[in-house]
Amino acid sequence: MHDFPDIDYTQRFIFDESDVRGELVALERSYAEVLAKHPYPEPVAQLLGEMLAAAALLVGTLKFDGLLVLQARSLGPVSLLMVECSSEREIRGIARYDESLITPDATLQELMPDGDLTMTIDPRQGKRYQGIVGLDGVDLSACLSSYFVMSEQLPTRFWIKADGKRARGLLLQQLPAARLTDPEEREASWQHVNTLVDTLTAEELLSLNNETVLHRLFHEDAVRMFDIQPLVFRCSCSxxxxxxxxxxxxxxxxxxxxxxxxxxxxxxxxxxxxxxxxxxxxxxxxxxxxxxxxxxxxxx
Missing domain, CATH: 3.90.1280.10 (HSP33 redox switch-like)
Incomplete structure (x- = not known):
């Protein structure tokens, strides 16, 4: 048995001695509800789970009232992946694909060759924002991480996994200089936490609760966790x-x-x-x- 709350949620954490914050996401019920709507092949179900986790993590990094939309398109076996997550953490998603072209262990590059990922932030008030990045990374985590490099926003890295039952993710984001103002110290601290998270296996991310994950990675760092924020599947159709x-x-x-x-x-x-x-x-x-x-x- 895994010691998880009986809800889907995101949870924020910060490092008390450096300018880095993080977010964790765990999706099970909402992921199952999305998958229940269509009989997705396993590689597509996994990729859709990663997109759901990514959207939930991104909503946590943004201070806005409205809708975040992640949309991936390609001319490959998966033509469309689309996930919407509101600032109230209501999430839904869909995939369009050609089942005859999908092999059991297909990678992102095989499923969506030469694809693009568009992120749209649609606030209820104010201007709509849209950014785009090529789906040219080894996986969705790599593509999202490079999106933040290319868009010259705060350095942000993603570690996301889904297995058709659970979707889990971890995000790290470097904050503006406050505690560490020396550029070299700041960069060393950012590399330190990234290197630690890179040791996390997919199995650990998918099976361990947040406290265990953070203790395993950062037991020598001062990390503070915040309350979990519940997240649910809800369709906005009417x-x-x-x-x-x-x-x-x-x-x-x-x-x-x-x-x-x-x-x-x-x-x-x-x-x-x-x-x-x-x-x-x-x-x-x-x-x-x-x-x-x-x-x-x-x-x-």
Whole structure:
């Protein structure tokens, strides 16, 4: 038995004697819920788990109110990986792939050759920010680490693993100089903690609780842990959003769509498979400004 809290969570930690902070993430239930929506092949399920863990770690580094979106695209066997995590730590994700091209132990480079990773920060107020990096690292951790180098943000490194059941990750981030102002000391301290985390095996990261991981790595350093922050799977789809998609078509096209689909348009959420149904009466009501509060019969 592993000594884990019965929730998915992120947990922050800081080094009291240097300008470095860290974050740990553990996903099990939310990861299982994402995987339950589609029958993903194992390499795709692992990669999607790594993306979920990455998004959860990144949300912890950002002070914003809104949505973080990680989107990886390629012309390879996996054409799309997309994960969204809100500042309230509600997460969802999806992958698009060609199963006939996927081998059992496929690497990131085999699954997504010449791919790109886009990070979008979409705050509820203020300007949207987007950055992009090539998926040319050995794994997702390496790609994300190089993203922070290229975007000239605070030096940040990732260690992420997923096995189809658990997704775990550790992030280290160098903070602006405060405790260590000498550049050489500062760099030595950053290299010291990175070298220690590089000794962590995938098995240890996936199977040990946070206290054990941190003690094993940093028992000679002063590390302070903060309270865990719960994280859940939740899809942000709704009947209202689906209705807005219909409204955006315009009245004539929406009516035509109903006719073409034998009287009922089905809009499926690609993330959670929820299905929303609209008939001619619903469409008329939408365009008359009646909203979506009274769906016909048993529809949802």
């Amino acid at each position: 009947r209202e959003r689906s209705a807005n998609a219909l409204v955006s078509l315009g009245l004539e096209d929406a009516q035509q769509l109903v006719i073409e689909h034998n009287g009922t348009v089905e809009i499926d959420c690609q993330f959670c498979n929820q299905r929303y149904l609209f008939d001619a009466t619903d469409v008329a009501q939408l365009f008359a400004g009646g909203g979506v509060d009274t769906p016909s019969d048993t529809r949802h």
